[in-house]
Amino acid sequence: MRSIVLVLLSLLLLSFVAVPLQAGSAMAKLVAVADGNTLVVSLRGAEMKVRMHGVVVPPADETRPILNRLNTESVAFLKKYLSDGWVYLEFPEGSAKPDADGYVPAFVYHGKDATFVNEKLLAEGLAIVNKNEKSERTAKFATLQTGAKESMRGIWGSFFAGDGEKIASGGVPIAHYVGAGGAANDRRAYARTSYVSRWMSSYGYDY
Numbered sequence: 001m002r003s004i005v006l007v008l009l010s011l012l013l014l015s016f017v018a019v020p021l022q023a024g025s026a027m028a029k030l031v032a033v034a035d036g037n038t039l040v041v042s043l044r045g046a047e048m049k050v051r052m053h054g055v056v057v058p059p060a061d062e063t064r065p066i067l068n069r070l071n072t073e074s075v076a077f078l079k080k081y082l083s084d085g086w087v088y089l090e091f092p093e094g095s096a097k098p099d100a101d102g103y104v105p106a107f108v109y110h111g112k113d114a115t116f117v118n119e120k121l122l123a124e125g126l127a128i129v130n131k132n133e134k135s136e137r138t139a140k141f142a143t144l145q146t147g148a149k150e151s152m153r154g155i156w157g158s159f160f161a162g163d164g165e166k167i168a169s170g171g172v173p174i175a176h177y178v179g180a181g182g183a184a185n186d187r188r189a190y191a192r193t194s195y196v197s198r199w200m201s202s203y204g205y206d207y
Helices: 002-018 065-081 117-123 138-150 163-168 187-201
Strands: 025-035 038-043 046-052 086-090 104-110
Touching (some): 025 046, 025 065, 038 086, 046 117, 065 117
Parallel strands (some): 046 104
Antiparallel strands (some): 025 038, 025 086, 038 046, 086 104
């Protein structure tokens, strides 16, 4: 009986890959995690780069250690969390239309349990809301971000190596805001705050 169920599930998954589930959406095979909010997927035999719409993660940048660390842990989270290899994509533009940089904006769902990955990143503090990209989901995104900030998760806390995988496995580290710590006149602490604040300001935050 179990083998029959597995066969039926496999056939169902293959049907998802073959055709979109609804207008402006499709199931795709995960090829690689390219960045903290960017995936490489295979959709009907063609590879494309997908950028999670409405959320943003610091880019990989060795010259800015704190932001680079946040990106590293977001990448580790996605690799672990999406390790089964399938994602369901919804395209805000109505189709897989690349933006000016060649990335396809998408709302990404876990292929196995349909968890909304964009929201998961925000809820765990692994991304912030991109206020430059508005959608019907923006208000919900903001609520999840507020919850992560109040709980001092992820970007709102102090990352340690391996936290991304721990979060993906169900553990959520609670710590302090990444820019906090140290006396008010501690220049290094101020510099950390400024790094994060300047990065956030480019995505619609008023600092």
